[in-house]
Amino acid sequence: MTHQAPTLDEVAREAGVSRSTASRAINGGDRVSPASQAAVEAAIAHLGFTPNRAARALATSQTGSIALVIPEPDDLFVSDPFLLGVVRGVSGALAGTQTQLVLLINHAGQPVGQMARYLRAGHVDGAIITSPHRGDGLEDALRGSRSVVFIGRPFRSEGISYVDVDNVEGGRLAAQTLLDAGRRRLGTVTGPTDMTAAIDRLDGFTRALADAGLPADAVDDGGFTAAGGEAAAHRLLDRHPDLDGLVVASDVMAVGVRHALEDRGLRVPEDVAIVGFDNLGAAAAMTPRLTTVHNPLVEMVDAAARILIGRLDGGGTPGENLVLPPHLVPGSTV
Amino acid sequence: MTHQAPTLDEVAREAGVSRSTASRAINGGDRVSPASQAAVEAAIAHLGFTPNRAARALATSQTGSIALVIPEPDDLFVSDPFLLGVVRGVSGALAGTQTQLVLLINHAGQPVGQMARYLRAGHVDGAIITSPHRGDGLEDALRGSRSVVFIGRPFRSEGISYVDVDNVEGGRLAAQTLLDAGRRRLGTVTGPTDMTAAIDRLDGFTRALADAGLPADAVDDGGFTAAGGEAAAHRLLDRHPDLDGLVVASDVMAVGVRHALEDRGLRVPEDVAIVGFDNLGAAAAMTPRLTTVHNPLVEMVDAAARILIGRLDGGGTPGENLVLPPHLVPGSTV
DNA sequence: CTGTTAGCGCGTTCAG
DNA sequence: CTGAACGCGCTAACAG
Numbered sequence: 001m002t003h004q005a006p007t008l009d010e011v012a013r014e015a016g017v018s019r020s021t022a023s024r025a026i027n028g029g030d031r032v033s034p035a036s037q038a039a040v041e042a043a044i045a046h047l048g049f050t051p052n053r054a055a056r057a058l059a060t061s062q063t064g065s066i067a068l069v070i071p072e073p074d075d076l077f078v079s080d081p082f083l084l085g086v087v088r089g090v091s092g093a094l095a096g097t098q099t100q101l102v103l104l105i106n107h108a109g110q111p112v113g114q115m116a117r118y119l120r121a122g123h124v125d126g127a128i129i130t131s132p133h134r135g136d137g138l139e140d141a142l143r144g145s146r147s148v149v150f151i152g153r154p155f156r157s158e159g160i161s162y163v164d165v166d167n168v169e170g171g172r173l174a175a176q177t178l179l180d181a182g183r184r185r186l187g188t189v190t191g192p193t194d195m196t197a198a199i200d201r202l203d204g205f206t207r208a209l210a211d212a213g214l215p216a217d218a219v220d221d222g223g224f225t226a227a228g229g230e231a232a233a234h235r236l237l238d239r240h241p242d243l244d245g246l247v248v249a250s251d252v253m254a255v256g257v258r259h260a261l262e263d264r265g266l267r268v269p270e271d272v273a274i275v276g277f278d279n280l281g282a283a284a285a286m287t288p289r290l291t292t293v294h295n296p297l298v299e300m301v302d303a304a305a306r307i308l309i310g311r312l313d314g315g316g317t318p319g320e321n322l323v324l325p326p327h328l329v330p331g332s333t334v
Numbered sequence: 335m336t337h338q339a340p341t342l343d344e345v346a347r348e349a350g351v352s353r354s355t356a357s358r359a360i361n362g363g364d365r366v367s368p369a370s371q372a373a374v375e376a377a378i379a380h381l382g383f384t385p386n387r388a389a390r391a392l393a394t395s396q397t398g399s400i401a402l403v404i405p406e407p408d409d410l411f412v413s414d415p416f417l418l419g420v421v422r423g424v425s426g427a428l429a430g431t432q433t434q435l436v437l438l439i440n441h442a443g444q445p446v447g448q449m450a451r452y453l454r455a456g457h458v459d460g461a462i463i464t465s466p467h468r469g470d471g472l473e474d475a476l477r478g479s480r481s482v483v484f485i486g487r488p489f490r491s492e493g494i495s496y497v498d499v500d501n502v503e504g505g506r507l508a509a510q511t512l513l514d515a516g517r518r519r520l521g522t523v524t525g526p527t528d529m530t531a532a533i534d535r536l537d538g539f540t541r542a543l544a545d546a547g548l549p550a551d552a553v554d555d556g557g558f559t560a561a562g563g564e565a566a567a568h569r570l571l572d573r574h575p576d577l578d579g580l581v582v583a584s585d586v587m588a589v590g591v592r593h594a595l596e597d598r599g600l601r602v603p604e605d606v607a608i609v610g611f612d613n614l615g616a617a618a619a620m621t622p623r624l625t626t627v628h629n630p631l632v633e634m635v636d637a638a639a640r641i642l643i644g645r646l647d648g649g650g651t652p653g654e655n656l657v658l659p660p661h662l663v664p665g666s667t668v
Numbered sequence: 669c670t671g672t673t674a675g676c677g678c679g680t681t682c683a684g
Numbered sequence: 685c686t687g688a689a690c691g692c693g694c695t696a697a698c699a700g
Contacts, residue, residue, distance in 0.1 A: 005456055007677060018687045023679060031685060050455040054391035055677030058692045063388065065436070072422070084418065088406070091439040100457070102399070103437045105425040121384040122339050123434070227619060285561060341693060352671045357695060365669055389693030392676045 006047040014043040026051065053100075065100040066308060067119060067127040069138070072108040081252075081280040082297065086130055086151060089301030097309070099125075106136070116141035119148070126308045128301075134194040147311045149304045153196045153321075162321045163304045167197050170293045170326035171204025174247040174275040177291065179212055181334050183245030183273055187218030189232045189257055191249045198224070201249045201277060218243055222253040229253025233260035245273045245334075251282035254290055274333040288332035296324045340381040348377040360385065387434075399434040400642060401453060401461040403472070406442040415586075415614040416631065420464055420485060423635030431643070433459075440470070450475035453482070460642045462635075468528040481645045483638045487530045487655075496655045497638045501531050504627045504660035505538025508581040508609040511625065513546055515668050517579030517607055521552030523566045523591055525583045532558070535583045535611060552577055556587040563587025567594035579607045579668075585616035588624055608667040622666035630658045 012022040017036050025032045025040035032040075043049070057063045068090050070083055087103075094101055102124055104115060116138065119127050126147035131138050134155050142148050143159045150162035171188075178186055188205045191198030202219065209216040218240045222232035229248060233256065237243060248254040254276035258268060266272050268288070276283055276292035283290035303322050346356040351370050359366045359374035366374075377383070391397045402424050404417055421437075428435055436458055438449060450472065453461050460481035465472050468489050476482050477493045484496035505522075512520055522539045525532030536553065543550040552574045556566035563582060567590065571577060582588040588610035592602060600606050602622070610617055610626035617624040637656050 008679095009677080019678080020680075020688080021686060024686090027679080033685060036685085048451075050451070050457075052392070052677050053457050054388045054397065055692090056679075057388035058386075058392050058694090059677080059679040061692070068437070087421075087437065088439065091437060092441060095439075095441055095444065101437045103402070103421070103425060103435045105422065105429075107426060107429055110429065117382075117384070123384075123387050342695095343693080353693095354672080354695080355670060358670090361695080367669060370669085386693050389676090390695075392678090393693080393695040395676070 005052065006049045008049070008051070011040060011043045011047055011049050014047060015039040061122075062312075063123060063125050064098055065102050065124050066094075066312075067102045067104045067124040069104045069106060069115065069119075069127055069129045069131065071106045071131065071133065071136070081278070081282065083130070085280055085297045086301055089298050090128055090305055093302050093305030099309070106131075106138070112137040112141060119145070125312050128304050128308060134196075147308065149308045149311075151300055151304050153200070153323075155196060157321065160321075161307060163300045163307065164197075164321070164323050165295050165297075165300060165326050166323050167200030167326075168204040168207070170277060170295075171201035171206075171247065171249075172208040173204070173326060173328055174201075174277060174293050175205045175208035177275050177328055177334060178245035178247065178273055179208065179214075181245075181269075181273060184214065185218075185240070185242050186214065186216075186245045186247065187220070187236045187240060187243045188216075188247040189220055189222040189229050189236070189249060189253050191224040191253075192221060195224075198249055201247075205247050222249070222256070224250050224253060226252050226256035226259075228256065230256030230260045233257040234264075237261075237264060237266075243272060246275075248274055248276050251276040251278040251280065251286075251290060251292055254292070255282060255286065258286065269333050275328075276333075279329050283329065283331065286331075286333075291331035291334045292329050293326045294329045295326065299324055339386065340383045342383070342385070345374060345377045345381060345383050348381060349373040395456075396646070397457060397459050398432055399436050399458050400428075400646075401436045401438045401458040403438045403440060403449065403453075403461055403463045403465065405440045405465065405467065405470070415612075415616070417464070419614055419631045420462075420635055423632050424462055424639055427636050427639030433643070440465075440472070446471040446475060453479070459646050462638050462642060468530075481642065483642045483645075485634060485638050487534070487657075489530060491655065494655075495641060497634045497641065498531075498655070498657050499629050499631075499634060499660050500657050501534030501660075502538040502541070504611060504629070505535035505540075505581065505583075506542040507538070507660060507662055508535075508611065508627050509539045509542035511609050511662055511668055512579035512581065512607055513542065513548075515579070515603075515607060518548065519552075519574070519576050520548065520550075520579045520581065521554070521570045521574060521577045522550075522581040523554055523556040523563050523570070523583060523587055525558040525587075526555060529558075532583055535581075539581050556583070556590070558584050558587060560586050560590035560593075562590065564590030564594045567591040568598075571595075571598060571600075577606060580609070582608060582610050585610040585612040585614065585620075585624060585626055588626070589616060589620065592620065603667050609662075610667075613663050617663065617665065620665075620667075625665035625668045626663050627660045628663045629660065633658055 008019050008022055012019040021036050022040045025037050128149050130151045139154045153162050153164045154160050190202045206216040218236050220232040220236045222229035248257050261272055276290045279292045279294040283292040342353050342356055346353040355370055356374050359371050425435055462483050464485045473488045487496050487498045488494050524536045540550040552570050554566040554570045556563035582591050595602055595606055610624045613626045613628040617626040
């Protein structure tokens with residue numbers, strides 16, 4: 001792979017300075033005469049020098065890489081734009097830097113202790129964790145670690161920094177949008193109850209209805225999949241044929257919900273209005289366009305990367321977190 | 335992140351041997367007495383020792399990591415199971431080893447020279463490249479490099495190792511399936527013509543029809559997206575209302591094609607039979623289940639990882655490649 | 669089978 | 685502002 005990469009020594013020789021001067025020119029740039037600086041830069045360009053990461057890591061005891069931990073992409077996630085969004089976002093945030101992205105997939109059946117050990121072993125300087133499911137243990141294993149940022153609120157957030165969208169507010173916003181449109185008989189298709197995102201969105205939905213003096217009795221789990229959403233919608237309408245509005249906790253599920261409504265001969269939004277959640281692509285692809293709550297994934301990921309990089313530079317404190325506000329993206333389904 | 339990790343020296347001291355003996359015990363395990371071996375292992379377990387990757391990399395001039403290069407996941411790919419499948423597969427293939435996976439995303443607008451330089455700089459021992467589009471330059475920049483394996487046939491494959499499914503045979507198989515079912519008026523919805531997979535599948539389709547003495551004149555580009563497939567199907571049927579069978583070059587597009595047929599009041603398979611391509615999830619999710627050509631992505635990725643790892647150990651020669659046979663997965667759409 | 673001796677390439681004191 | 689010297693933690697000959 002490598003072609004006898006030039007070393008710092010060769011650069012220094014070519015520039016006519018000592019190795020330490022060359023090193024300073026490359027890094028701080030401080031306390032180096034302009035002449036030496038220029039000579040070193042010329043030599044670097046000429047030789048095509050790239051610092052050896054291993055040597056630098058050994059000398060500085062910083063690896064220059066961070067880990068992105070994602071859960072095993074099972075069938076649930078394969079079609080979910082969330083994961084690829086996170087991957088793309090983190091990669092983009094690192095694009096300018098020299099930091100490299102190490103991908104750690106939490107393969108099913110693999111003990112989490114192994115991954116926690118990897119992270120503690122210092123093979124990476126920090127980590128961004130997407131660990132949406134309860135009980136995967138990583139949360140507890142990493143509690144209190146500096147240089148670890150979660151994307152999505154963990155179940156117990158003490159000692160854990162995280163970035164999230166305000167899912168409670170999002171759920172409330174979705175329900176309120178339907179209420180404002182005059183709907184009075186609302187139901188919701190939720191995500192799996194072992195994810196905080198699903199729990200919080202339901203919580204917001206319930207609060208909005210309580211504030212309006214309405215019952216939140218039409219609730220069904222769609223498992224964050226299109227097929228699950230379709231089935232959940234059928235079950236809801238079987239039990240509550242009078243529903244005139246549905247908050248669907250993800251756009252992917254909304255696709256399934258819409259099929260279910262079609263099958264039952266219900267028009268959207270005339271008979272049943274729908275508000276989704278995510279706006280990561282699926283909403284815009286639906287016809288008519290889905291009204292949905294925007295999940296600021298890009299901003300979340302950017303923030304997580306920035307917080308982490310700040311930590312690596314010594315700033316910040318563990319436990320701090322950031323919760324971004326959601327907002328409604330109008331469509332034609334309300 | 336790290337907790338003052340113990341060093342090999344401490345392990346050796348605790349085990350009562352010299353550092354090199356401890357090193358040998360950890361690595362080869364050769365030429366070490368059972369007693370020393372056991373002592374070292376006990377010390378490692380006791381101290382929780384993990385070798386410092388940077389130091390090891392410096393000493394061996396092997397980084398112990400490989401890169402996975404993927405194109406910017408634009409809207410086309412966000413919903414495509416292909417990328418996540420590759421990521422998961424490579425990660426899985428590396429799960430047992432100590433090799434770490436560095437993710438390199440080919441961000442749009444980022445000069446490929448930069449990425450090629452990164453790969454040549456020796457920051458990783460090897461790379462797996464998914465570079466489906468023509469003209470992205472990486473292909474030429476990496477031609478001849480050992481320790482680089484492409485997933486998907488590049489446009490010019492001289493000096494490049496790659497792993498692929500036999501897309502020509504797949505296209506032929508799809509068409510032949512329809513012919514065997516008695517269909518005589520076939521059309522195809524293709525992928526974008528700047529990807530070899532799309533070109534090859536069309537090629538197979540064309541050959542099968544030629545062998546049967548039929549014209550392959552009903553061809554339209556669906557861009558590998560559901561919406562594109564839907565539009566392409568409409569265009570095809572506008573021009574050729576007599577079509578009774580469609581080869582659709584990806585399952586994702588088949589979803590759109592099926593919508594188009596529904597909209598036109600055409601029954602599947604009675605009026606128009608469909609064969610898709612990929613079998614990465616979308617086919618099984620369709621009702622009725624889509625008849626499709628299985629794309630052995632997992633096997634491809636596994637093979638790529640194995641070839642690469644073999645290269646790192648010194649085996650194999652650049653330019654060798656592997657083309658896996660596709661096979662038909664029956665559904666109810668033919 | 670084992671310990672001793674050298675580096676791997678770079679950052680960083682510490683005198684000049 | 686500069687260079688010489690040391691060490692980061694580990695592997696790899698080389699004698700024993």
